[in-house]
Amino acid sequence: MSENEVTQKALRAQEAAVKLATIGAAKKNEALFRMADALNQNEATILEANREDLEHGRQTGLAESLLDRLLLNKQRIAALVQGCRQVASLVDPIGEVTKGWVMPNGLRISQRRVPLGVVGMIYEARPNVTVDAASLCLKAGNAVILRGGKEAIQSNIVLGKIISDAATSVGFPAGTIQVVAGTDRNSVQQLMTANGLIDVLIPRGGAGLIQAVLEQATVPVIETGIGNCHLFIDATGDAEMAVAIALNAKTQRPGVCNAIETLLVHRGHVDRLLPRLLGKLADAGVEIRGCPEACRAFPRAIPALEADWETEFLAMILAVRVVESLEKAIVHIRRYSSRHTEAIVTNDLQNATRFVDEIDASTIVVNASTRFTDGEQFGFGAEVGISTQKLHARGPMGLEALTSTKYIVEGTGQIRP
């Protein structure tokens, strides 16, 4: 049954995508506002479905952190409603002429932004992804197939039905927004190999999920989210700024990809700034795993192992290493970085320039927190994920990352000599 489900939904999505490509912004915004209203009106139904998921989760022994991700309450539903309206307020990227020129033979060539077509989202326990991804895909003219984790299946089915019905009620094709009901591994497998039906897969979740999709998918994938992020405090880095940024980057929300996992500190700070900074972090509840020099400067630290430099803790743990120079910091980052976000605190212009030029990552931050690598913080209004790959889109992905382009060549009978 689930085998047919994915293929059938993909075929319907493809049919929908043809129509979606020519629907204008006014109509798309109408659908988004309708979706927002419908979510609002059906709050009780959503909460009821979510309670089922939560109960089932408790019975099967889901961890508290997972249960929290799974949870929908009035406030979170209001955020989903607000999200749909926010996406409606964004400029429609479709139809933008991104380039245009005339060749010597008179051919007029232009490049125009078009939808990707059919987007497949594979995600885990957070039901809000269902609405966030669907609203962004719809605004960018794409059909979307949503395959969330089995933990959230009741919530996802209800959310999917509410927003899909809202979209079809204003004339959108039935295949615009579809939630995969099958929660077995088969349905993921079929999504990953639906070549010719699905244009791109976006996995969102933990490293295991993303790795599995990268390895097994034959459909093009946008890799998202693994963040082994570093903050380097250079010799000239302002001490107060360094403390504020390190605390924010580590503790403001430790479970996310743009939090820092390793702090690199220039040797010049070992006597004064380092003990004070690590003290503040430890007082905030951060476990410090230090190199020998860091442990000497801050005896509450425990010794770091090689694995600590490689690990995305996603927790209140921080690896700390003292380095003798910018070069050594760059070498460390090049070796261990997942190329998500890398930051420096410095007042040395040459060092800032070198750090920006020589580090390869989706986002390089100078004198600010790594937590800003985020679609909303970048002003994109919303995001569908953070790409850590180099093709297509890199960094926070807003509406534009959900589009492709096509070339239009207009002539007056030109042939090739």
Place this chain on the structure above:
Amino acid sequence: MSENEVTQKALRAQEAAVKLATIGAAKKNEALFRMADALNQNEATILEANREDLEHGRQTGLAESLLDRLLLNKQRIAALVQGCRQVASLVDPIGEVTKGWVMPNGLRISQRRVPLGVVGMIYEARPNVTVDAASLCLKAGNAVILRGGKEAIQSNIVLGKIISDAATSVGFPAGTIQVVAGTDRNSVQQLMTANGLIDVLIPRGGAGLIQAVLEQATVPVIETGIGNCHLFIDATGDAEMAVAIALNAKTQRPGVCNAIETLLVHRGHVDRLLPRLLGKLADAGVEIRGCPEACRAFPRAIPALEADWETEFLAMILAVRVVESLEKAIVHIRRYSSRHTEAIVTNDLQNATRFVDEIDASTIVVNASTRFTDGEQFGFGAEVGISTQKLHARGPMGLEALTSTKYIVEGTGQIRP
């Protein structure tokens, strides 16, 4: 041995890529001019190696068309030399600030163009790809690993050594340009699964090669080249223009991806234009495979089978179908198109607009030959292939398609509230 070869070369390429990312345009152009001079000076050595490949090819019974692709002569070597100089004359895309803005909190965000890193080229018998791809990759700051077909191995090794030596002689790292010497399947397999070492694979060649790479690669791939292209002659299409474009699109070079494979003709042309046009095509040596109505209008046609609408002939064969309307033409194209290039000859503005809006392909052509879908014809100076996928790059790929971007966030101590 070959197992170690690919991994070793990929590691060396990755090391080179770090340095290449910070080399300026002047230095890169110096290398390109040196490469051009070296190819010029070593013409005799290149011809000698190529003779070996040709002899081996004749002994193993390669088809004439393959031997022709394999052939290098003075003229073709001169074209390679010219190609390197041409790439030197192109604007360096690296470092371009593609976007930039300031957030309300004072963060300055910019997006900067950077190299992809390490590019893997997998191609077939044409040794010119070795030089063309290497020069474009170098200009875009990428290291390249070149794995051509075994038929051209002697030519590729010699060409690779000449241009690699030229680049290193002006200070480029040894891993900048590398040819894989192993010609067994293993070396392709290793390239396709070198995740973390190779940033993108670009297969160039026949449908079989591209399909195999798409299915088996875990490294990101840019899909190139399959072209089941259509030309639709609308009711208002100018007859002379239609004849000239159809002849050019089918016969000027029938073996390439942007030649047409199917001609769709509006019913209004059945009595006059269609017989004349098909007569001219048949006189030029094109085999016409027609729908029943086309066969009635042009008795020299043979009946088309379903498979003919699906086939990229790459030969002097043309499938011809009479359609009653623009809608029917669009339906046919949507069903059979490989989304490479689709063309219309029309004088009806509404129909031109509908065709452009409703057809999904890398390139839509109005009143010109499909043969213009090409990097040089687009003014890109050179091309690394024609992408038929929707992610990253779509259509002819010049230097820009060989780049990625990174975001730079510059602050004054901002933290996330």
